[in-house]
Amino acid sequence: MLVSFRIQNSRSIVDLTLPMAYAEKKAPNGYREMEMQPFFEKGGKRVIPCLALYGPNASGKSNIVKAFGSFIAIIRDRHVASRCTINKLHALGESTIFTLDFIGKQGYVYTYRLEVNAREIVAEELCQGPMLIYSVEHKKLRAEVLVDSLYTEERLKNILHVECLDPHGRHHIAFLTVLGKNYAGLNAEISEVYSFLTDHIHVYTSPRLPFMYGVQALAQTLDSGAFQDAFAEIARLLQKLDIDINRMEYSQREWDESNNNGDTPFYEFFVDRISNAPRIVDIFTYHNDVKGNEVRFDFADESDGTKRAACLLGIILSVLKRGGVLIVDELGISLHPLLLVEIVRLFKDRRYNKTGAQLIFTTHGTDILDQELLRVSEVGIVSKTVEMGTKLARISDFDGVRNVTNFRKQYLEGRFSGLPFPYI
Numbered sequence: 001m002l003v004s005f006r007i008q009n010s011r012s013i014v015d016l017t018l019p020m021a022y023a024e025k026k027a028p029n030g031y032r033e034m035e036m037q038p039f040f041e042k043g044g045k046r047v048i049p050c051l052a053l054y055g056p057n058a059s060g061k062s063n064i065v066k067a068f069g070s071f072i073a074i075i076r077d078r079h080v081a082s083r084c085t086i087n088k089l090h091a092l093g094e095s096t097i098f099t100l101d102f103i104g105k106q107g108y109v110y111t112y113r114l115e116v117n118a119r120e121i122v123a124e125e126l127c128q129g130p131m132l133i134y135s136v137e138h139k140k141l142r143a144e145v146l147v148d149s150l151y152t153e154e155r156l157k158n159i160l161h162v163e164c165l166d167p168h169g170r171h172h173i174a175f176l177t178v179l180g181k182n183y184a185g186l187n188a189e190i191s192e193v194y195s196f197l198t199d200h201i202h203v204y205t206s207p208r209l210p211f212m213y214g215v216q217a218l219a220q221t222l223d224s225g226a227f228q229d230a231f232a233e234i235a236r237l238l239q240k241l242d243i244d245i246n247r248m249e250y251s252q253r254e255w256d257e258s259n260n261n262g263d264t265p266f267y268e269f270f271v272d273r274i275s276n277a278p279r280i281v282d283i284f285t286y287h288n289d290v291k292g293n294e295v296r297f298d299f300a301d302e303s304d305g306t307k308r309a310a311c312l313l314g315i316i317l318s319v320l321k322r323g324g325v326l327i328v329d330e331l332g333i334s335l336h337p338l339l340l341v342e343i344v345r346l347f348k349d350r351r352y353n354k355t356g357a358q359l360i361f362t363t364h365g366t367d368i369l370d371q372e373l374l375r376v377s378e379v380g381i382v383s384k385t386v387e388m389g390t391k392l393a394r395i396s397d398f399d400g401v402r403n404v405t406n407f408r409k410q411y412l413e414g415r416f417s418g419l420p421f422p423y424i
Contacts, residue, residue, distance in 0.1 A: 110196075
C-alpha cells in the first residue's frame with residue numbers, strides 16, 4: 001500500500017509530497033465495523049483508501065499524475081528524455097527526483113528513490129526501513145546486502161554496466177528493472193518492490209482510456225482468465241449503473257495490412273496476451289427502439305460518458321481484485337456526478353475493497369464533497385505560485401475542520417484556497 005510519493009523539480013512542481021497516511025489524531029469510534037473504512041492498517045501504519053485532488057486549472061494537478069506516470073514508465077521500460085521535464089521557472093538543476101514509500105506484504109516499509117535528468121538515470125536507491133538494499137550513483141554500485149557466493153560484488157557491477165547502460169554508456173534502464181525482470185531469485189525484497197511498481201500501480205493521464213486494456217486487465221484477475229467472462233462482467237455492471245444498454249457483444253478478427261486502408265472501420269486494436277498475435281475487436285451495443293425491437297449500434301457511437309464508464313470499470317475491478325493503486329487524471333470527466341460517487345464508494349466500502357486497493361484522482365466535480373464519503377485526510381487542495389510552484393495541502397492540514405463539516409460549501413467559499421478567481 002502506498003504511503004507517499006515525493007516529486008522534486010518536475011514541470012510546475014518544485015517539491016511536493018503526495019501523502020496517503022491517515023492524518024486524523026485518532027481513529028473514529030467503531031472504525032473496525034464502519035462500512036466506509038477510514039483507513040487501512042498494516043505494519044503499524046494507517047493509510048487512506050482514497051485521495052481526491054482539487055484545484056483551479058493550471059494549478060498542477062495533472063502534473064502530479066504525469067510525474068507519477070513518468071516514474072512508473074521508467075521502471076516498466078527504460079528512461080528516455082521525454083520522461084524528465086524539469087521546472088523551467090526555478091533554477092533547481094537538471095534532475096528530477098522521485099521518492100516512493102510503500103508498505104510491503106509483511107508490513108515492512110520500502111523506500112525507492114530515483115533521480116533522472118534528460119540524458120540518463122543519475123541515481124537510484126532502495127531501502128527497507130533504515131536498511132540500504134542497494135544504491136547506484138553516477139554508475140557506481142553499493143550493494144553489500146546483495147553480495148553472496150553466487151552474486152559477487154564484481155558480478156553485480158557487471159550486471160549494472162552490461163544490462164543497464166546503453167552503447168553510449170548512458171544509464172537508461174534502472175538497476176531495479178534489470179534485477180526484477182532478469183534475476184527474480186536474487187532477492188525477495190527487490191522482487192516485491194519491482195512487482196508493486198510494475199504490476200500494482202496504474203496511472204492514466206489521458207481521458208481516452210482503452211476499453212480492451214480494461215477487459216484484459218480484469219480477465220487476468222478472474223479464475224477462468226477468460227476474455228469473454230471479463231467482457232460479460234463489465235457489460236453487466238454497465239446495466240447496473242443505469243446506462244441504457246440492453247446487452248453488449250464483441251467479435252475478434254486478425255489484423256493485417258488490409259485493415260489499414262481506411263475502408264474497414266474498427267473500434268480497437270490490441271495484442272492478445274495468450275497468442276501474442278495482433279487482433280481487432282469490434283464491439284456492439286444493443287438498444288430497444290420505440291417498438292421494443294433490439295437495434296445494434298457500434299460501441300464507438302455511444303456517448304463519451306458511456307464509453308468512459310465502460311473503460312474505467314475493467315480497470316477499477318482489476319485493481320480492486322488484485323490490490324494496488326489506481327491514479328486517474330480527471331476521473332469524473334464525461335461521468336454523471338453520481339457515477340463518480342459510486343466509483344469512489346467501491347474503494348471506500350470494505351465489502352468491495354478487501355485487498356487494500358487505493359484510488360488517487362483529480363477532479364473539478366465538487367458534488368462528491370457533499371456525500372459524507374471522503375474524510376479530511378482524503379481531500380487534497382492543489383494550488384500554485386511562482387515562488388513555490390505547485391503545492392498540496394489536505395483538508396486535515398487546516399485548523400477547525402471536522403468530518404461532519406460540509407467540505408463543498410467551505411471549499412467553494414475559499415476556505416481551503418485552491419479556487420480560480422475568474423473575471424471576464
